[in-house]
Each structure stands twice: as structure tokens, then as C-alpha cells.
Amino acid sequence: MSSEIPDDPPEGFKLVDFARGRPEPTFNTHVGNMYVKRGEKGTRDEFVLAIRVQQNMCNPAGGLHGGMMMTVADLVGTMGGGYLAGLRKFLPTVSMTFDFVAPARVGDWVEGRAELIRQTRTLLFTNIYLTVGEQKILRASSIAKISSGDGTGYTKT
Template sequence: MSRPASIVGATHWRPARASSPCSARAARTDTRGSMSIAESAPPAHPGFGGEFRTIPVDPPQGFKMIDFQRFNDWRNFNTHIGPLYFRRGEQGTADAFVMGLRVQPYMCNPAGTIHGGMMMTVADLIGGMGAMTVAGIKGKFAPTVNMSFDFLAPAREGDWVEGRLELMRHTRSMLFSHIWLSTGDTKILRASCIVKIPSEGKWAMQKTRPADSPPA
């Protein structure tokens, strides 16, 4: 029985050029005897190179944009997912640390609702930044040890989403928290998070942080 064509290993591909009559045949030649390189290439997608659409953020009063690049001279993952905002409230309350975002088109899945990966990323940031803020730990990066998620409801383009946490336990080396994201009174995600408190001198921030910025 012949095996189905496989694209494993076809990591380099080159589309056939219309200017060369032989290039199409050459592109279909694969020494592995499986699917040709041209056939294994991802198809052109109208979203690639298409319109990059945004909508006004207009955050509620008291929210400030988080500058994820303040510690680095290069763009990191967090700089690609925002803009994200934060607000600080009274310690010991659910508003001690609040993260917010306006759901942008590029944060959504094809169904027009916020992508689950986006919600998980925001919850992860809250589990680190928020927990460190509530615990009063500054100037350190807290790596995530474990997280679990429950998706409760969708949020749509243009919705304002807020994330909060409850610090459940604070040990010498770990922070345990419960997190939820909501739009208005509707909770859309809940999560549990464990982050590690770095030892002295480990994962310390390299640059001075603005006084009103939360720890990353």
C-alpha cells in the first residue's frame, strides 16, 4: 500500500516562476519521493499583506498604556500583542491591579471574537505582573511555572476587556493566583497561575522602570 504524501521535512520551498517554462516541472521534483516542494508550500492567503485595521482604543479613565519595551532596545513578544493598559487601585481589593485592552481586529479569530491565544497571553501577563504588584515585589521578572484556563464566553471586536487577579498564596519562591477576564459584568475567561519569584540577582530588570509602571 502506498503511503500518503507527506510534507514533513519540506521546510524550504520556492514558487514556480511564470517566466520559466521549466520551472514548474522543476519545482515539482522532490528527492524524498513525497509531496513536491511546490505542492507543500502554504497557499496564498488574502490576509497576508492585506489591510491592517485598527479601531480607537479610548481606554477608561485611569488606565495607562504599558510600555513593554522599556527594558530592551529590541522589540519583544509583548510589543506585538497590544496595546495593553493597566490601572492600580487599593491594595487588598480586586482592583489592586487591573489590565485592560480594546479588542482589535488583529486580536480576533476568523469568527470575529477575541482569539483564545490572546486571552491566554493576557492572563499570563496578569499572573506575573499583577501578582508581583500585589505582592509588592519590584524590579524582577517572574517566569510562569504553570497555568490552566477555562473559556467562558466570547468578546467581540471593539469590546473593552479587563483582567483582575486574586493572590491566593505567597511563599518564599512562588506566587499562586486566580485570574479572570471580563467585559462589563460578563466573565469570559478564568485561569489559575503559578509564577516563580526569582532569587536575588536573577532575572532582574536591566533598566530603571518608570515609577508608575507595573513590574513586568
């Protein structure tokens, strides 16, 4: 019997298709369903990446595993930061730091938002926050590489 609970994303969130028709799965296709919402430019909801915490995402103490929190934060920093900067290509992470502030539990809806700090010709700097409701559960700082040329593009959610 599966203990998975329905994701039941709030209105406006769409499932991210990490497979995008690729013949072989990537890491992102294995971590669980993620959802994205794009709001009005310049608002805190301009780009939101979210998950519903499932049991298989948790540590033995019942909290969302730190590795899962870091994975979500990494994607928020690169996908969200890139979106805020107007970049529509793959941005590899160069460096990240994490502060674990509070736990999330099975059934919690976790949202991630990026704040664009600085963009140079070759680097993108972001701060990332994961929240459950208004409670911050993780703060991260990220630096991503902006590749020259077009790189691998993002065309779908």
C-alpha cells in the same frame, strides 16, 4: 484602510511601555496595546490590566483569539500577582490552566484581575479573571517562579 478602532481607555488607565528602551522588541511589544490601572490597596481594582479588542486579535469566528486571552491572563498573573505580593521583578510562569467562558468581540474593553492565592519563598499562586463589563470571559490559575535575588525589575508602567 485600517480597521483599527481607537483604544479609548477609561479614565485612570495608562499605556504599558513593554519596550522600556530595549534595542530589540520582545513578544509583549507585538501583541497590541495594553493598559494598566492601579487602585486602592485591598480593592478589586488594586491592579487591572486591560485591552481594547482589535480585529487583528480575533479568530476567524470574530471572537477574541484564545491565544490572546491566554497572553493577557499570563501577564495579569505575573505582573498583577507580583504587584499584589509586593514583588517588583520578572516572574516566569511555571504553570497555567485556562477555562474559556465567553467570547469577547471587536471593540470590547477586556479587563484582567488577579487574586493572590498563596506565596511561598519560591512560588506565587494566583487566580485570574478576564471580564467584559461584569461578564467573565476567562478564568485561569497560574503558578509563577519567584527568582532569588533582584532579577529583572519593573520600574515603569
